[in-house]
Amino acid sequence: MKKEAKVIVIGGSWGGIKASQAILKQLPASYSIPIVMVLHRLRHFDGNLQIVFEKRVALQVTEVEEKEQLKPGYVYVAPSNYHVLLEKDQTFSLDVSELENYSRPAIDVTFTSAADAFGSNTVAILLSGASKDGSAGLKYIAERGGTVIVQDPQEAEVDTMPLAAIALVPGCQIMNSERIQAFLLSLHDH
Amino acid sequence: MKLEADALFEQAVETLIQDIHAQYGYDFSGYARASVYRRIRRFLGNKNLASIEELRKNLFQDSYFFENFLQEITVNVTEMFRDPTFFLALRENVMPILSTYPFIKIWDAGCSTGEELFSLAIILKEEGLLERTKIYATDINQKVLKQAKEGIFPLANMAAYTTAYYAAGGKTEFSSYYTSSYGSAKFDASLVKNVVFYPHNLATDSSFNEFHLILCRNVLIYFNRTLQERVFGLFDESLVSLGYLALGKKETLAMSQINGHYTCVDKSNRIYRKTT
Incomplete structure (x- = not known):
C-alpha cells in the first residue's frame, strides 16, 4: 500500500513551542495536510497557545473542539487539561481521563490514536522536551508503517524526549528543524 | 502484521x-x-x-x-470546582435567576464520584439556595453513585480544591465543609440531604422530570454525534423554558438540532439558556 501523508502529529514539551514555531513558520497557508500539535504546558495554564502561534505562522491555528472535522490548512492545538484523540472518520474526540506520563494532554494518547485512525499515513514528529512522553506513541506509529521523525537531540533545547524516542524506536529519522521543515514541504501537493 | x-x-x-x-x-x-x-x-x-x-x-x-x-x-476522573471560572459564573450569573423560583430542581447528569455535585451544593449553600433546591444526581454506574453519596475524597487533593474553591468565589474557610481523618476528607452530609441519587443511562433511559438547571460536563465528549444528539434531545425535554444547560469547557450545542432553542449566555464557560 502506498503511503500518503494524511495527518501530521507533533509532540513536544520544554522547548517544543519554540521548535514547532520554527518548523511551521515556512509552511504556506494552503498546506494540504492537517497538523495536530500536543505541547505540554502547566496543567492549569489557561493561556492560549493559539495566540502564541497565530502571529508566527501562515496556517490557521485553532484549539481542538470535540467532534471537529480535520481540515487542511489548519494547525490544531491540544487544549489544556484534555487528551486529544483522532477518530477514523477524521474527527477529534477529547478525553479527561487519567494523566499519562504525568501529562494531560499526553503525546502518547494522540500518537496512538492517530496510528489507529490513519495507519501508515501518519507522520509523527517528536521535538524537544524534559519528559519521556511520546516515545511509546512513536513506536506504535512506526510499527504500523507510519513516518516517525525525532528532532536532533543536539539541536533540542532539552534532549530527554528525543533521546528517549531514539532509544525506543531504532527506525526513527533524526532531523534538525530545518530538515523537518523541508521534509514537510516535500509532502505538500502544490 | x-x-x-x-x-x-x-x-x-x-x-x-x-x-x-x-x-x-x-x-x-x-x-x-x-x-x-x-x-x-x-x-x-x-x-x-x-x-x-x-x-x-x-x-x-x-x-x-x-x-x-x-x-x-466509563471515565470517572473528576475534581472539585473543575474550571473555577465556570463555578464563578454559575454563582454570579445563574444563581440569582434560580433564586427567583420558590423551589429549584437541578439535574447533575453523569455525576461520577460526586466532586462536582459537592462543589455545586457548596455554591448553593453559600448563595442561600440549598434548602429549597432538589438535586437529582445520576450516573450509569451504581458503584460511583455510592461513592458520591459518601462524599469522601482524598485529603491530598484538598490543597488544589481549596485554591479552586476561592477562584470560584468561595466565601468561607473551605475546610469548614469537611472533617479529615486517615488521609480522607469527609464532606458534610447535610450538603447532600436534598440530593436524590439514582442510576440513569443517557444512552438508553428517558427524561424523568423537569429542571431549572442541567449540568452535564465532560460526559458528551465520550459519545459520537448520534448519541450526543439523543442526549441533547433528552435535556431539551427535561428543561423548563428559560432553564439553563451547562456543558464542559470543550463541549458545544452549536452543531446540534436543538441549538435554535438556546442562547449561549456564557461562551467561554459553555452555559446555555433555553429560549423557547
Missing part, C-alpha cells in the same frame, strides 16, 4: 459491545471509538488479560467483574 491485528481487535470490540448490550443492557454503541479502544487496552493491561477473548470470558461469567469493567470503561 500490526495493522491486521488492530483490525481484528476493532472487530472484536464491536462484537463485545453488542454482546454486552444483549447480556447486561448497557449500550456502548454510541461511544466514540478512539476512547473506547484506549480504555479497553488499558483495562486489558491492568488485569493482565492477553486478549478480548479472555476479557469476554470474565465479563460474561462474573457480573462483579463486569461492574469493575464498567467503572473503568
Whole structure:
C-alpha cells in the first residue's frame, strides 16, 4: 500500500513551542495536510497557545473542539487539561481521563490514536522536551508503517524526549528543524 | 502484521459491545471509538488479560467483574470546582435567576464520584439556595453513585480544591465543609440531604422530570454525534423554558438540532439558556 501523508502529529514539551514555531513558520497557508500539535504546558495554564502561534505562522491555528472535522490548512492545538484523540472518520474526540506520563494532554494518547485512525499515513514528529512522553506513541506509529521523525537531540533545547524516542524506536529519522521543515514541504501537493 | 491485528481487535470490540448490550443492557454503541479502544487496552493491561477473548470470558461469567469493567470503561476522573471560572459564573450569573423560583430542581447528569455535585451544593449553600433546591444526581454506574453519596475524597487533593474553591468565589474557610481523618476528607452530609441519587443511562433511559438547571460536563465528549444528539434531545425535554444547560469547557450545542432553542449566555464557560 502506498503511503500518503494524511495527518501530521507533533509532540513536544520544554522547548517544543519554540521548535514547532520554527518548523511551521515556512509552511504556506494552503498546506494540504492537517497538523495536530500536543505541547505540554502547566496543567492549569489557561493561556492560549493559539495566540502564541497565530502571529508566527501562515496556517490557521485553532484549539481542538470535540467532534471537529480535520481540515487542511489548519494547525490544531491540544487544549489544556484534555487528551486529544483522532477518530477514523477524521474527527477529534477529547478525553479527561487519567494523566499519562504525568501529562494531560499526553503525546502518547494522540500518537496512538492517530496510528489507529490513519495507519501508515501518519507522520509523527517528536521535538524537544524534559519528559519521556511520546516515545511509546512513536513506536506504535512506526510499527504500523507510519513516518516517525525525532528532532536532533543536539539541536533540542532539552534532549530527554528525543533521546528517549531514539532509544525506543531504532527506525526513527533524526532531523534538525530545518530538515523537518523541508521534509514537510516535500509532502505538500502544490 | 500490526495493522491486521488492530483490525481484528476493532472487530472484536464491536462484537463485545453488542454482546454486552444483549447480556447486561448497557449500550456502548454510541461511544466514540478512539476512547473506547484506549480504555479497553488499558483495562486489558491492568488485569493482565492477553486478549478480548479472555476479557469476554470474565465479563460474561462474573457480573462483579463486569461492574469493575464498567467503572473503568466509563471515565470517572473528576475534581472539585473543575474550571473555577465556570463555578464563578454559575454563582454570579445563574444563581440569582434560580433564586427567583420558590423551589429549584437541578439535574447533575453523569455525576461520577460526586466532586462536582459537592462543589455545586457548596455554591448553593453559600448563595442561600440549598434548602429549597432538589438535586437529582445520576450516573450509569451504581458503584460511583455510592461513592458520591459518601462524599469522601482524598485529603491530598484538598490543597488544589481549596485554591479552586476561592477562584470560584468561595466565601468561607473551605475546610469548614469537611472533617479529615486517615488521609480522607469527609464532606458534610447535610450538603447532600436534598440530593436524590439514582442510576440513569443517557444512552438508553428517558427524561424523568423537569429542571431549572442541567449540568452535564465532560460526559458528551465520550459519545459520537448520534448519541450526543439523543442526549441533547433528552435535556431539551427535561428543561423548563428559560432553564439553563451547562456543558464542559470543550463541549458545544452549536452543531446540534436543538441549538435554535438556546442562547449561549456564557461562551467561554459553555452555559446555555433555553429560549423557547
